Amino acid sequence: MTQQCYTNQPDAGGHYGPYGGRFVSETLIAALDELERSYAELKASASFLRELDHDLAHYVGRPSPLYFAERWSQRAGGARIFLKREDLNHTGAHKVNNTVGQGLLAKYSGKTRVIAETGAGQHGVATATIAARLGLSCQVYMGEEDIRRQSLNVYRMKLLGAEVIPVTSGSKTLKDAMNEAMRDWVTNVDDTFYIIGTVAGPHPYPMLVRDFQSVIGRETKLQCLEQTGGLPDALVACVGGGSNAIGLFYPFLDDASVAMYGVEAAGDGLETGRHAAPLCAGRPGILHGNRTYLMEDDNGQIIHTHSVSAGLDYPGVGPEHAWLKDVGRVEYVSITDDEALNAFRELTLVEGIIPALESSHALAYADKLARRMTSNEVIVVNLSGRGDKDIHTVADIDGIEF
Amino acid sequence: MIHLSRIATRFTQLQQAQRKALIPYLVAGDPRQEVTVPAMHAMVAAGADIIELGVPFSDPMAEGPVIQLAHERALEHGVSLRDVIAMVAQFRQRDSDTPVVLMGYANPVEVMGPGVFAELASDAGVDALLTVDLPPEEGCEARQILASHGIDTILLLAPTTTEARVEYLCKHASGYLYYVSLKGVTGASHLDVNSVRDKLALIRQYTDLPVTVGFGIRDADSARAIAPLCDGVVVGSALVDSVSRQASAGVTEIQAMLDPMTGLLSAIRSAIDTV
Numbered sequence: 268m269t270q271q272c273y274t275n276q277p278d279a280g281g282h283y284g285p286y287g288g289r290f291v292s293e294t295l296i297a298a299l300d301e302l303e304r305s306y307a308e309l310k311a312s313a314s315f316l317r318e319l320d321h322d323l324a325h326y327v328g329r330p331s332p333l334y335f336a337e338r339w340s341q342r343a344g345g346a347r348i349f350l351k352r353e354d355l356n357h358t359g360a361h362k363v364n365n366t367v368g369q370g371l372l373a374k375y376s377g378k379t380r381v382i383a384e385t386g387a388g389q390h391g392v393a394t395a396t397i398a399a400r401l402g403l404s405c406q407v408y409m410g411e412e413d414i415r416r417q418s419l420n421v422y423r424m425k426l427l428g429a430e431v432i433p434v435t436s437g438s439k440t441l442k443d444a445m446n447e448a449m450r451d452w453v454t455n456v457d458d459t460f461y462i463i464g465t466v467a468g469p470h471p472y473p474m475l476v477r478d479f480q481s482v483i484g485r486e487t488k489l490q491c492l493e494q495t496g497g498l499p500d501a502l503v504a505c506v507g508g509g510s511n512a513i514g515l516f517y518p519f520l521d522d523a524s525v526a527m528y529g530v531e532a533a534g535d536g537l538e539t540g541r542h543a544a545p546l547c548a549g550r551p552g553i554l555h556g557n558r559t560y561l562m563e564d565d566n567g568q569i570i571h572t573h574s575v576s577a578g579l580d581y582p583g584v585g586p587e588h589a590w591l592k593d594v595g596r597v598e599y600v601s602i603t604d605d606e607a608l609n610a611f612r613e614l615t616l617v618e619g620i621i622p623a624l625e626s627s628h629a630l631a632y633a634d635k636l637a638r639r640m641t642s643n644e645v646i647v648v649n650l651s652g653r654g655d656k657d658i659h660t661v662a663d664i665d666g667i668e669f
Numbered sequence: 670m671i672h673l674s675r676i677a678t679r680f681t682q683l684q685q686a687q688r689k690a691l692i693p694y695l696v697a698g699d700p701r702q703e704v705t706v707p708a709m710h711a712m713v714a715a716g717a718d719i720i721e722l723g724v725p726f727s728d729p730m731a732e733g734p735v736i737q738l739a740h741e742r743a744l745e746h747g748v749s750l751r752d753v754i755a756m757v758a759q760f761r762q763r764d765s766d767t768p769v770v771l772m773g774y775a776n777p778v779e780v781m782g783p784g785v786f787a788e789l790a791s792d793a794g795v796d797a798l799l800t801v802d803l804p805p806e807e808g809c810e811a812r813q814i815l816a817s818h819g820i821d822t823i824l825l826l827a828p829t830t831t832e833a834r835v836e837y838l839c840k841h842a843s844g845y846l847y848y849v850s851l852k853g854v855t856g857a858s859h860l861d862v863n864s865v866r867d868k869l870a871l872i873r874q875y876t877d878l879p880v881t882v883g884f885g886i887r888d889a890d891s892a893r894a895i896a897p898l899c900d901g902v903v904v905g906s907a908l909v910d911s912v913s914r915q916a917s918a919g920v921t922e923i924q925a926m927l928d929p930m931t932g933l934l935s936a937i938r939s940a941i942d943t944v
Contacts, residue, residue, distance in 0.1 A: 290802045290803060291802055292825065293829075293838075296829070297830065437741070446729075454852055454853040457852070552780055561776075567778070567780035568725075
């Protein structure tokens with residue numbers, strides 16, 4: 268049997284098969300070229316890599332633990348489920364792995380200002396955090412609807428010295444925040460570094476965000492070998508834009524024995540149309556600088572998405588996921604709001620870990636998957652973030668007011 | 670027999686008359702579907718040489734607030750790419766000379782398929798396509814399909830475009846070139862005439878195609894400042910804003926809704942004819 272290689276993407280133009288690329292206005296081409304050049308240089312620079320490793324260890328708190336969720340596994344009664352504890356990172360999610368990296372890129376490129384888009388607010392907080400530490404001015408674009416849902420993170424960003432700019436156009440969520448950040452970047456391209464929070468956007472962003480997040484999978488591989496004596500049988504991660512998923516998957520892509528599941532948000536159910544699952548129920552198109560699977564109508568207009576978790580409420584997905592779906596390396600599935608909320612409550616009760624609603628989608632699918640597997644088998648779930656930020660959302664659902 | 674396109678014919682005529690092209694922009698279907706075709710005719714009557722017709726898109730990333738809202742209004746009425754093409758066909762019933770350029774984003778054409786688009790657009794009398802988020806590296810195949818149907822691909826150049834890239838873009842452009850006068854979105858107000866002059870001089874070294882300038886031209890003064898440097902000026906946000914103000918003030922009669930807009934366009938026409 269010939270072993271196919273899945274880690275040789277993208278091509279020189281930033282394409283993952285037919286996906287990815289660079290679909291932006293002419294004004295941004297030079298900035299993307301410059302970013303690509305400086306990233307290629309810094310990736311080979313010992314001092315940059317030393318500083319990155321240092322910050323990941325001493326500022327973020329890496330490596331994050333790989334934790335055997337024994338009681339939760341027993342309750343499911345199948346495979347042994349391990350949790351990669353990205354929720355224990357500084358700022359409470361995997362997002363900071365990327366902002367530490369891009370923040371250093373900004374610093375080395377001499378930019379004095381960073382901007383970001385945010386949905387759940389985790390990427391905004393992680394960007395504001397790194398901007399505070401590096402002494403960069405920081406503005407974060409956030410949809411009005413998300414500002415309402417995630418007031419805690421909005422205040423955190425303000426405390427960190429960032430300005431949160433409400434976005435009132437379109438659906439007032441993550442996609443519109445990204446449009447607005449692009450508009451800012453095109454206007455202030457000389458002094459501004461745009462820290463994109465997921466593996467989407469124009470080349471080289473999907474590649475460099477993947478590279479920065481791949482620390483998750485590299486650590487997992489070592490930890491899994493150490494704790495279980497082998498590679499995991501399955502990996503499970505939630506997919507909005509898909510950065511935590513690609514971070515976990517990428518170092519395992521060429522390990523044929525490892526099955527991988529990307530979990531999209533089915534919202535009220537795929538059949539209702541109220542969801543955020545472009546890989547499961549969308550089709551290819553072009554948005555935010557790349558070709559990928561999108562939620563769109565017959566006329567090519569992007570349609571509104573729905574998920575209980577703001578971080579998954581995005582109509583597109585990273586182009587590498589689109590390619591991994593087409594070539595069949597990763598299976599993409601979906602979990603409804605209700606299923607995710609159940610997993611949220613159960614993990615909290617059984618393991619004393621409050622997961623983010625985003626990560627709860629991965630947990631809910633792992634629970635289903637584990638039941639079809641045996642206790643000799645191992646599943647690793649990326650617990651991409653902690654759930655403190657979602658307390659208001661869950662309390663709302665429970666009819667509780669603070 | 671060499672068949673000249675409407676765009677080439679128009680620029681040849683303008684050159685002979687030593688005039689600059691006036692290129693107004695409007696979003697198809699804004700504020701209502703039935704306004705668009707009358708607005709196009711009114712623009713021609715007010716001195717327009719070429720019309721850029723915006724194709725509504727849900728995520729118009731290069732637009733400032735004025736044109737973003739125009740896209741949203743058009744989409745509220747469900748205006749699709751097919752509808753826009755139909756509007757051009759309707760416009761062509763009374764005007765067979767004025768070039769019409771569709772300006773928009775990659776996805777609606779991607780979803781329709783470039784082949785289907787090229788055929789429908791060509792039949793309707795569309796002359797060119799300007800896709801904001803489709804640099805030539807990504808648009809190679811679409812460009813060839815369009816060319817085979819006689820549709821030009823208008824490319825953008827920007828203040829940040831390097832000299833090597835100016836050369837590359839000039840090689841792939843057809844119809845005319847569109848220089849984005851500033852770093853920013855449509856309707857921005859920080860136009861720098863000197864930097865436009867320098868960049869246009871560079872662009873001219875690599876092309877004989879007409880070079881137009883847009884973004885940031887909002888009135889007679891700014892048009893008068895830019896026109897001597899180029900072959901045509903594009904005016905968008907100021908016109909879109911004028912019509913939408915009338916509409917939101919409750920003016921429903923189409924002629925009355927368009928009057929201030931055509932007044933502004935006439936004033937710009939006079940300004941660039943005196944340079």
